[in-house]
Amino acid sequence: MRKVIIIPARYGSTRFPGKPLALLWNKPIIQHVYEKAIASGIKEVCVATDDERIFKTVENFGGKALYTSKDHTCGTERVAEASNILSLHEKDIIINLQGDQPLFPPEYFSLLIKPLLFSNQISMATLATPITSLKDLENPNKVKVVLDKEGNALYFSRAPIPYFRPPGKEPVYLKHIGVYAYRKGFLDKFIKLPHGDLEQAEKLEQLRALEYGYKIAVTIVPQDIPEVDTPEDLEYIKNLKRSQI
Numbered sequence: 324m325r326k327v328i329i330i331p332a333r334y335g336s337t338r339f340p341g342k343p344l345a346l347l348w349n350k351p352i353i354q355h356v357y358e359k360a361i362a363s364g365i366k367e368v369c370v371a372t373d374d375e376r377i378f379k380t381v382e383n384f385g386g387k388a389l390y391t392s393k394d395h396t397c398g399t400e401r402v403a404e405a406s407n408i409l410s411l412h413e414k415d416i417i418i419n420l421q422g423d424q425p426l427f428p429p430e431y432f433s434l435l436i437k438p439l440l441f442s443n444q445i446s447m448a449t450l451a452t453p454i455t456s457l458k459d460l461e462n463p464n465k466v467k468v469v470l471d472k473e474g475n476a477l478y479f480s481r482a483p484i485p486y487f488r489p490p491g492k493e494p495v496y497l498k499h500i501g502v503y504a505y506r507k508g509f510l511d512k513f514i515k516l517p518h519g520d521l522e523q524a525e526k527l528e529q530l531r532a533l534e535y536g537y538k539i540a541v542t543i544v545p546q547d548i549p550e551v552d553t554p555e556d557l558e559y560i561k562n563l564k565r566s567q568i
Contacts, residue, residue, distance in 0.1 A: 325415040326436065327367040328360040329405045331391075331398035332422035334374040338553050343377050343422050345557055350384075352551060353377060355425030357386045360418075362429035370422070371405035397528060399503075403514045406507050413508030416440075420502055423551040426560065427502070431544055436504045438474075438540035446509045446537040449476075449529070450500040452547045459498060464552070466499040466527060468541060476539040479527050497541075500548055503529070509537070 332343040332353055339345070343353040353370060360368040369387040372378055373395070381388035389408050395401045402419045411417065416436055420427065431450060438448045451468050459465045463481035471477050478484065479499055487493050505513070519534035521527075532539055551557050 325367060325411060326365050326418070327369070327406070327409060327411065327415065328363070328365050328418040328420050328432070329402045330356055330360065330368070330370045330420050330422050331401040331405075332370050332372045332374075332377050333398075333401075334372075334377060339551070339557075342551060343372075344380055345551075345554075347425055347551075347557065347561060351380055352425050352557075353381060353422055354384045354386070356420065356422050356427065357381065357384070359425070359427045359429055360420055360432075363432035364429075365418070365432060367409075369405065369409070371401045373401075399510070399528060400514055403510050406510060411507045413506065413511070415507045416504060417507055417510060418502070418504045421550070424502070424548055425551065426549055428544075428546065428548070431502075431548075434542045434544060435502060437542065439504055439506065442540075444538060445475075445540045446505060447513075447529075447532055448504045448540040448542065450502055450544050451497040451541050452500060452544050454496040454498045460496055466501070468497050468499045470497070470541055474541055474543075476529075476533060476541050478533065479525070479529055481525055481527070497543065498547060499529075499541075500544070501550070513537075 336342045344351045370381045371389050371391045373391055373393040378388045389405050391401045391404045438445045454460050460483045467484050468479045469477045469484050485494050519531045522530040549560055
């Protein structure tokens with residue numbers, strides 16, 4: 324069974340064009356992401372892109388890149404195409420690592436894939452972390468998730484969930500971290516499913532899996548991971564101490 328980290332990367336981000344190539348501490352963001360993936364110990368890592376500039380940048384720092392179609396509407400479709408180019412088997416495990424997570428802790432990769440290694444009933448796995456601020460709880464860009472007793476996702480939402488009605492013990496709110504692991508066989512099924520009603524309402528692709536009855540295992544990790552969605556996010560990360568990386 325192969326384990327592969329695939330990093331989808333495109334140049335034309337609406338909120339931050341050219342984001343993968345923006346410099347962070349004298350390296351492009353995509354290089355930071357790639358190096359975090361390599362540090363996980365997983366031997367196969369590649370960037371899937373439709374852009375020559377990104378492709379050449381990855382090759383120049385010694386990474387592996389694959390050309391994928393310009394017609395994909397999301398990173399998951401790009402990852403699926405890359406998995407076919409790599410001739411992955413249906414039981415192989417794919418990690419879809421977003422190209423805007425230059426601070427992703429390498430030790431989180433083993434935590435992410437652990438549920439898939441221990442159960443064939445799990446189709447997909449992801450991460451979450453406790454929310455510690457009201458600002459994040461109320462921010463629709465910070466996706467929340469609620470779990471069942473076995474640690475599987477019940478629902479993802481941009482709204483604060485679950486609703487807390489006193490008295491009683493206030494719940495622990497969880498922020499979803501947008502990284503995924505799945506077997507190749509499930510990924511092939513997933514991209515062929517029609518978009519779900521909840522998925523389209525919340526604009527959250529992972530809800531498609533839940534709507535069609537597939538389980539998503541969620542591992543809770545202690546530390547949130549800053550992402551680069553906008554130039555302002557990049558400036559925030561630049562101001563972090565290098566010791567935090």
